[in-house]
Amino acid sequence: MPIQIVRNDITKMKCDAIVNAANRTLLGGGGVDGAIHRAAGRELLEECRKLGGCKTGEAKITKAYRLPCKYVIHTVGPIWHGGHHHEEEQLISCYRNSLRLAEQHHCETVAFPLISAGAYGYPKEQALQTAVSEICRFLMHHDLTVYIVVFDKDCFQISKRLLHDITEYIDECYVEAHHGENSVRMDAYLFENARMRGQGQPRQRSLSLAEAMAGIDESFSQMLMRKIDEKGMTDAQCYKKANIDRKLFSKIRSNPNYKPSKTTAIAFAVALELSLEETNDMLMKAGFALSHSNVFDIMIEYFIKNGVYDIFTINEALFEFDQVLLGQ
Numbered sequence: 001m002p003i004q005i006v007r008n009d010i011t012k013m014k015c016d017a018i019v020n021a022a023n024r025t026l027l028g029g030g031g032v033d034g035a036i037h038r039a040a041g042r043e044l045l046e047e048c049r050k051l052g053g054c055k056t057g058e059a060k061i062t063k064a065y066r067l068p069c070k071y072v073i074h075t076v077g078p079i080w081h082g083g084h085h086h087e088e089e090q091l092i093s094c095y096r097n098s099l100r101l102a103e104q105h106h107c108e109t110v111a112f113p114l115i116s117a118g119a120y121g122y123p124k125e126q127a128l129q130t131a132v133s134e135i136c137r138f139l140m141h142h143d144l145t146v147y148i149v150v151f152d153k154d155c156f157q158i159s160k161r162l163l164h165d166i167t168e169y170i171d172e173c174y175v176e177a178h179h180g181e182n183s184v185r186m187d188a189y190l191f192e193n194a195r196m197r198g199q200g201q202p203r204q205r206s207l208s209l210a211e212a213m214a215g216i217d218e219s220f221s222q223m224l225m226r227k228i229d230e231k232g233m234t235d236a237q238c239y240k241k242a243n244i245d246r247k248l249f250s251k252i253r254s255n256p257n258y259k260p261s262k263t264t265a266i267a268f269a270v271a272l273e274l275s276l277e278e279t280n281d282m283l284m285k286a287g288f289a290l291s292h293s294n295v296f297d298i299m300i301e302y303f304i305k306n307g308v309y310d311i312f313t314i315n316e317a318l319f320e321f322d323q324v325l326l327g328q
């Protein structure tokens with residue numbers, strides 16, 4: 001997945017480069033900087049001494065020594081002074097310059113901490129939003145996989161209103177799905193399938209083979225390509241918006257019978273801004289359905305019904321509810 005939010009200690013990330021939220025001396029400090037220097041060993045400090053410091057918003061690269069990655073990119077985030085002192089601009093520069101350096105060194109995978117969101121006091125939610133939007137902007141034109149590594153879950157202070165609405169929606173759907181039922185899962189599934197075929201009740205009679213064969217129509221891959229054309233999108237616009245990498249997209253494109261995972265199928269439905277009905281149709285073609293028996297499906301339904309088609313907003317909310325994320 002081109003951009004992934006993961007909960008981890010960045011010093012454990014096995015990727016080509018990790019980014020350090022350093023200070024202007026580049027001689028180490030607390031927080032993530034301290035952790036990186038401790039894990040890399042003294043040689044990192046020795047190399048850093050030769051760099052002559054780094055200005056806010058800029059980035060410099062070193063080897064990674066004992067860390068399980070190849071490079072450390074050191075960038076200096078802005079100190080938060082209330083938001084009217086070019087903090088956002090400087091934070092954007094940190095991401096942009098770090099990503100450029102990574103690319104110049106042929107890195108394919110890069111992990112960022114939430115720069116400035118600790119000792120430098122940048123509000124975490126804003127720091128995360130800036131990180132996601134700047135990384136996405138870069139990925140529109142470059143093929144890299146970028147991890148945003150968060151240490152503490154409170155980075156995900158997704159809008160309280162959204163959180164409240166999702167929780168309420170899940171509660172309502174759960175009550176509705178679990179009301180007096182023992183086999184909720186199957187009933188919900190059957191009902192959903194019946195509903196999608198335009199019938200009020202679950203279908204009782206099983207299909208004959210001939211009937212089933214006659215019913216094979218457009219595949220997932222074919223529907224995806226058709227929808228991309230209908231929406232006037234380019235392939236790249238679609239897979240980037242879906243947070244899917246080019247290789248996987250090419251596989252789907254070249255194999256009409258490709259069976260994607262459920263999260264991949266939903267990611268495309270979101271990227272194409274499909275209605276709930278169309279999403280269900282697309283999911284069916286991949287062998288899946290949305291039901292009211294699990295939180296993940298209810299949340300997806302909520303977003304689509306409410307026209308929330310930004311995959312990163314959706315993933316932040318899914319993360320908050322400990323659900324799998326959309327994309328590959």
Ligand code: AR6
Nearest residue numbers: 009010021023029030031032033035116117118119120151
């Ligand atoms: N892995 C991932 N994230 C971490 C880790 C870790 N091991 N440790 C902390 N974080 P901060 P800043 C998160 O303070 O705000 C240093 O002293 C942390 O929860 O490390 O840019 C430097 O030398 C927070 O969300 O960096 C500078 O003087 C984020 O990383 C100053 O702090 C950044 O917190 C830089 O401050």
